[in-house]
Amino acid sequence: MSKINRKFFFDTVRLTLFDGSLRKAQVQGLTGLLDYWEQHHAAKDDRWLAYVLATAHHEVDRKMQPIKEYGSDSYFFRMYDIDGDRPKVAKRLGNLAKGDGVKFHGRGFVQITGRYNYADWENRLGTDLTSSRAKADKVMNHSRATEIIFEGMILGTFTGKKLSDYFVNVKQDWEGARKVVNGTDKQALIASYAKRYYAAISYTTA
Numbered sequence: 001m002s003k004i005n006r007k008f009f010f011d012t013v014r015l016t017l018f019d020g021s022l023r024k025a026q027v028q029g030l031t032g033l034l035d036y037w038e039q040h041h042a043a044k045d046d047r048w049l050a051y052v053l054a055t056a057h058h059e060v061d062r063k064m065q066p067i068k069e070y071g072s073d074s075y076f077f078r079m080y081d082i083d084g085d086r087p088k089v090a091k092r093l094g095n096l097a098k099g100d101g102v103k104f105h106g107r108g109f110v111q112i113t114g115r116y117n118y119a120d121w122e123n124r125l126g127t128d129l130t131s132s133r134a135k136a137d138k139v140m141n142h143s144r145a146t147e148i149i150f151e152g153m154i155l156g157t158f159t160g161k162k163l164s165d166y167f168v169n170v171k172q173d174w175e176g177a178r179k180v181v182n183g184t185d186k187q188a189l190i191a192s193y194a195k196r197y198y199a200a201i202s203y204t205t206a
Helices: 006-016 024-040 046-059 073-080 087-093 115-125 133-140 142-155 176-180 187-199
Strands: none
Touching: 006 024, 006 187, 024 046, 024 142, 046 142, 046 176, 046 187, 073 087, 087 115, 115 133, 115 142, 133 142, 176 187
16 A cells, blocks of 8 residues: 655655654654555545645644634634624624633634534534534644545535536636635735645655
């Protein structure tokens, strides 16, 4: 069975995406993402893998580990709570109870946000993510965060758009694929990351 050539991959991304140097945590994070792909989706389109890696790269600020959204509790309250500054946004996210904005701020590789998303992944993962802030923090676990970013982007759980809408057969839309997660936000930048990750993917039978 062919496997991703890890030496070529890391040598390439170190130079093209990480300014010539990778920290241990970045290597570990990337390794976990590659492992999940090989274990669950190895026969699928490599461009999907490249775009998932690029999305994680952007969303976690190159740390390649799950992170919490930058900001204070007061910021999360203003941005996402039903009693905050954007009640329409809060309602769209399912944050209908006071405190939901803080409880369900962005976490993970893809920064899932809002009660609706947490409840959806609670059901998919079969684990409590909504009863308390501590339970919501479980999406920070590397294996859970990895499953969420891959399956969410492949199935289209975040926005209704999925990777196969943008990469299938000869079709490839590196910028449009941003709609899988977040509209057109930074679409050109993330496309540039994805193309560099794609160039780093090769295979070995060793």
